[in-house]
Amino acid sequence: MAEADFSGYATKAGLKCSDGRTILAHAFQKQDGAKVPLVWHHAHDEPKNVLGHAILENRDDGVYCQGFFNQTEQGKASKVLVQHGDITELSIFANKLVEQSMNVVHGVIREVSLVIAGANPGAKIDFVSLQHSDGSIQELDDEAIITTGLKLEHSESPAEVVPEEPAEVAPEPVEVVPEETSDESTVEHAVGDDKTVQDVYDSMSEEQQNVVGFIVEAALDEAKLAKATAEGETALAQSAIVTEGETTEVAVETTTEGDLTHQEGTTEMTNVFEQSATKSDGPTLSHDQLSTIVADAAKLGSFKDSFLAHAAEYGITDIDVLFPDAKTVTSSPEWISRRMEWVSEVLDGAKHSPFSRIKSTAADITADQARAKGYVKGNMKKDEVIKLLKRVTTPKTIYKKQKLDRDDIIDITDLDVVAWLKAEMRLMLEEELGRAVLIGDGREPDDEDKIDQDHIRPIAYDDSMYTHKVNVASETPAAEIVKAVLRARQYYKGTGTPTLFTTDSILTDLILLEDKMGRRLYETEASLAASMRVSKIVVVEVMEDNPDLLAIIVNMADYTIGADRGGNISMFDDFDIDYNQFKYLIETRVSGALTKPKSAVVITRSVGIVVTSVQPTYDPATKTITFPTTTGVDYQVDGVTRTGTLVITESTEVEAVPQAGYAFANNTDNDWFFAF
Numbered sequence: 001m002a003e004a005d006f007s008g009y010a011t012k013a014g015l016k017c018s019d020g021r022t023i024l025a026h027a028f029q030k031q032d033g034a035k036v037p038l039v040w041h042h043a044h045d046e047p048k049n050v051l052g053h054a055i056l057e058n059r060d061d062g063v064y065c066q067g068f069f070n071q072t073e074q075g076k077a078s079k080v081l082v083q084h085g086d087i088t089e090l091s092i093f094a095n096k097l098v099e100q101s102m103n104v105v106h107g108v109i110r111e112v113s114l115v116i117a118g119a120n121p122g123a124k125i126d127f128v129s130l131q132h133s134d135g136s137i138q139e140l141d142d143e144a145i146i147t148t149g150l151k152l153e154h155s156e157s158p159a160e161v162v163p164e165e166p167a168e169v170a171p172e173p174v175e176v177v178p179e180e181t182s183d184e185s186t187v188e189h190a191v192g193d194d195k196t197v198q199d200v201y202d203s204m205s206e207e208q209q210n211v212v213g214f215i216v217e218a219a220l221d222e223a224k225l226a227k228a229t230a231e232g233e234t235a236l237a238q239s240a241i242v243t244e245g246e247t248t249e250v251a252v253e254t255t256t257e258g259d260l261t262h263q264e265g266t267t268e269m270t271n272v273f274e275q276s277a278t279k280s281d282g283p284t285l286s287h288d289q290l291s292t293i294v295a296d297a298a299k300l301g302s303f304k305d306s307f308l309a310h311a312a313e314y315g316i317t318d319i320d321v322l323f324p325d326a327k328t329v330t331s332s333p334e335w336i337s338r339r340m341e342w343v344s345e346v347l348d349g350a351k352h353s354p355f356s357r358i359k360s361t362a363a364d365i366t367a368d369q370a371r372a373k374g375y376v377k378g379n380m381k382k383d384e385v386i387k388l389l390k391r392v393t394t395p396k397t398i399y400k401k402q403k404l405d406r407d408d409i410i411d412i413t414d415l416d417v418v419a420w421l422k423a424e425m426r427l428m429l430e431e432e433l434g435r436a437v438l439i440g441d442g443r444e445p446d447d448e449d450k451i452d453q454d455h456i457r458p459i460a461y462d463d464s465m466y467t468h469k470v471n472v473a474s475e476t477p478a479a480e481i482v483k484a485v486l487r488a489r490q491y492y493k494g495t496g497t498p499t500l501f502t503t504d505s506i507l508t509d510l511i512l513l514e515d516k517m518g519r520r521l522y523e524t525e526a527s528l529a530a531s532m533r534v535s536k537i538v539v540v541e542v543m544e545d546n547p548d549l550l551a552i553i554v555n556m557a558d559y560t561i562g563a564d565r566g567g568n569i570s571m572f573d574d575f576d577i578d579y580n581q582f583k584y585l586i587e588t589r590v591s592g593a594l595t596k597p598k599s600a601v602v603i604t605r606s607v608g609i610v611v612t613s614v615q616p617t618y619d620p621a622t623k624t625i626t627f628p629t630t631t632g633v634d635y636q637v638d639g640v641t642r643t644g645t646l647v648i649t650e651s652t653e654v655e656a657v658p659q660a661g662y663a664f665a666n667n668t669d670n671d672w673f674f675a676f
Helices: 073-084 197-203 206-220 287-300 303-311 341-349 406-411 417-438 478-491 504-511 525-531 541-545
Strands: 006-012 035-040 050-059 062-069 089-100 103-115 137-139 143-151 240-243 246-251 351-353 358-364 387-393 396-405 467-472 499-502 537-539 549-554 559-562 570-576 581-594 600-605 609-611 617-619 624-626 633-637 640-642 645-647 652-658 662-664 671-674
Touching (some): 035 062, 050 103, 341 537, 396 417, 417 541, 478 525, 504 525, 652 662
Parallel strands (some): 351 559, 499 537
Antiparallel strands (some): 006 062, 089 103, 089 143, 499 549, 570 581
16 A cells, blocks of 8 residues: 555544534544545535545544545645645544534544644534434434644655554445346346336436436445455455345455455345435435436426425435535625716716816806997996906815734635725725715715815805706606706806716606607607707716705716825725734825816705704703704704703713705704713
8 A cells, every 4th residue: 555645633532612512432433444535625516626535544532544645736736735834734524423412423524625724723513504402312414524623744754753654444445346137237127118227317417417326325325345354355345236126146346455356245235225214314215216206307307306396205304415505606795786887977077187286267257247348439448347266175085994804814715805805995985986076975064084075076066156056846747857957958058068967766757758648758868868968867876865966967077086196096005913904995185176167057856945953052060951943943862852951861962853844955064962
């Protein structure tokens, strides 16, 4: 036998798990000498992840294993990692677990895996859906990954610790070959219509054949092969396949120390298709039942559907374990976010300046004093009066900050979590900047996170010199909104043909307009846009937060976003050595404003008479809040309207709420906090 590439304990007995369970000695004794795959990090869904095999050895203190790497690229690479000491821990994948009073007494090891790091130093059994049975033995169909946290031992390099001499490994299980029962040495079962089981099996798809193979393999797991007791003798294992009530004797050839010998005998074993009261594997399928399922699969068009149809009838309660695990269809989690298409329309369409301090000047020549005048001979000519307007906008820093534990970054192997997180930060920063430019961030003026509207001026609420406002009745029908937009078009003094920004609900109402014959007035968004004299219609989901705002008509080329050198969007990384955390910051320092007078038109809906709330007064000595009397305003504490005075016993927040038929102006402070 070739020398092992490494050896070590795959699992140790007597180690108490964090949930109180303990793996008992000889829990896997039936697999003494068994050969199982050696894989990488339990990723057994890809052939390339199989690195070799391991020979198990049952010991009083656990299961020891000898590891052998294969000659694949992954196997060779893993061998170097182990020899170099980069990978030092083992883990096992086991199922058919049996528990008695919080002790694992039996199971079947399916694979040994190389792992980067154990869950904790010591054994840990992570049951998927463990059900407790106090004082009684309960067999579970659960699967578990058992990580010991034990180190590997190398069998190569004198500088490394040499493991103890491995115990002699029992010969590998060999394929059971039946005696010739026909000229082609096959056992066939008639299933009707001159077809045999072999014919039906050959007609299956590869997926269906894999399912049948899974069933047969599961049934054979508990079959026992007789072992030779004398050293150097040939191990003999015999089995019998029951076919239509008959027992066929089977001879098995096995190899011991390189010699091939042949022995014959007769040992009757359990039929793999028949149920047995003594088996602990749970319900099994008889040959007739399996034939029925195969026959129905042709009718139903799906082997899985046929199994599900007969599952309850044949006593199979966990049918899902026979079919492949669910796979994610994307390489990273999908974002649950608002629609973001409008963000690029706003940010990319705006003019970008290399200076963060934006100054705009304008001369008002619309007054009568600026008009040219007729001359009367002998009279004095009048000078023209021109009113100059100037506005300066300074920058504001906008940021988003995140952090990740380094342990989480290492443990998340399915995706590049750092790149995924940075993409989210960039996405949300751009949305917030676009929102501030179009309608403002919506936070109250006293909110420390607010983006000041004097630094990034929202188009919807800009000064009337730059944004012309048109107000319509609260119950204005969709057809009247189209007319309002057309009539307001005369006030637009911006560049070229503007874009109309609105909500999806408003756009839907406009698209559904019909004539008296029930025919749609606008078949497409393009035809609707043309009728309102705009280049296109862009849906902005965040405008839903402002129910009084119907539409914004603007050419983004008239809006300037300024940033000095270094003020553009930048990403920063840092590592906190004290808390073992990576921290990430994305920020920009910009200003923004319309720079052309009357370059935007905003259509709003009347939501009531605009009123201004008055701040309540507070006497710290008596702990008394006095509420003012303001028309159209209610003052509430914890949702309850208050009047007069209130003596507080703890810090209290007061919120002003407009009464029916009234509304507050945008960007006003309507809540106050009084410290006790």
